Amino acid sequence: xxxxxxxxxxxxxxxxxxxxxxxxxxxxxxxxxxxxxxxxxxxxxxxxxxxxxxxxxxxxxxxxxxxxxxxxxxxxxxxxxxxxxxxxxxxxxxxxxxxxxxxxxxxxxxxxxxxxxxxxxxxxxxxxxxxxxxxxxxxxxxxxxxxxxxxxxxxxxxxxxxxxxxxxxxxxxxxxxxxxxxxxxxxxxxxxxxxxxxxxxxxxxxxxxxxxxxxxxxxxxxxxx
Numbered sequence: 001x002x003x004x005x006x007x008x009x010x011x012x013x014x015x016x017x018x019x020x021x022x023x024x025x026x027x028x029x030x031x032x033x034x035x036x037x038x039x040x041x042x043x044x045x046x047x048x049x050x051x052x053x054x055x056x057x058x059x060x061x062x063x064x065x066x067x068x069x070x071x072x073x074x075x076x077x078x079x080x081x082x083x084x085x086x087x088x089x090x091x092x093x094x095x096x097x098x099x100x101x102x103x104x105x106x107x108x109x110x111x112x113x114x115x116x117x118x119x120x121x122x123x124x125x126x127x128x129x130x131x132x133x134x135x136x137x138x139x140x141x142x143x144x145x146x147x148x149x150x151x152x153x154x155x156x157x158x159x160x161x162x163x164x165x166x167x168x169x170x171x172x173x174x175x176x177x178x179x180x181x182x183x184x185x186x187x188x189x190x191x192x193x194x195x196x197x198x199x200x201x202x203x204x205x206x207x208x209x210x211x212x213x214x215x216x217x218x219x220x221x222x223x224x225x
Contacts (some may be wrong), residue, residue: 014065016092017042019056019085021068023075027214029127029154030182031108036079037072041093044085046112049136050158050188056085065096069103083110094119114140118148126153133167134160134188146175153181160188165200172208183208 019040026036040053042060072080080100087093088111100107101123108125111117114137117126128145131137135158149155155177157168168185177183185208187197198210 014092014095015062016065016068016090016096017060018063018068019060021071023077025214025218026079026081026108027218028186028211029108029110029156029184030125031079031081031106032211032214034079035077036081037075037077039068039072039080039082039096041082041084041087041090043089044112045089046086046114046131046137046140048112048131048158049134050160050191052189053083053085065092065099068096069099072100072105073103078106079108080105081108081110086112086115088115088117088120094121097121097124112137112140113145114142116142117145122150122152124152127156128153129156129158130168130171132157132160132164134158134164134191146177149177149180151181154184155181156184156186158186158188159197160191162192162196162200165197169204169206172206178207184211185209186211186213189213 019042021037021039023035023037026032026034040056042056044057082093082097087109097107097109098121101121107123108127109120110127113128113130120126131141159165159168172178172183185197185201187194194212201208201210
């Protein structure tokens with residue numbers, strides 16, 4: 001896929017700025033463990049203090065959506081995850097998601113929860129990351145997104161402390177999230193012990209799914225894995 005000048009790309013409705021496309025194992029959420037093609041879009045308006053993909057904030061290259069679909073197809077996987085950065089920061093992401101669904105893939109979208117998800121194709125499993133106080137971006141949560149969730153979607157909390165856990169537990173109860181879709185609690189990789197979060201969930205009989213990021217266990221924070 002060849003890069004094109006930015007001014008030409010911005011004039012086209014069929015191009016997106018990409019950081020990388022690669023095949024790996026899905027490291028989290030409902031499709032964990034499945035061979036998955038990751039389409040990582042460039043750019044993010046948030047700056048979470050624990051972000052592990054800051055390399056996707058800037059740079060990247062412009063690519064035609066047709067070329068993106070051709071590269072995805074070359075890997076021969078059924079699952080595709082569109083991620084970032086914050087993929088919805090590029091409005092043309094909506095068209096890419098629809099095209100992927102039309103092509104028959106099992107498609108998931110990893111989004112910060114700070115941008116409206118109402119236009120995302122309902123065939124996509126929207127993995128909505130609700131930002132905790134410990135993320136340093138809690139003020140960016142777009143709470144109106146919660147009313148748009150369906151059983152096909154997922155909600156994720158990255159827990160940085162006991163205070164974050166208590167806050168997240170309150171949000172889950174207030175919005176009855178476990179009645180709507182899967183709710184995932186993950187420990188922030190270097191900030192709390194995974195066993196502590198597991199113990200808190202068990203002690204509270206909280207009906208959420210504990211998860212570790214499989215890709216970090218296997219490959220640490222290596223880009224493209």
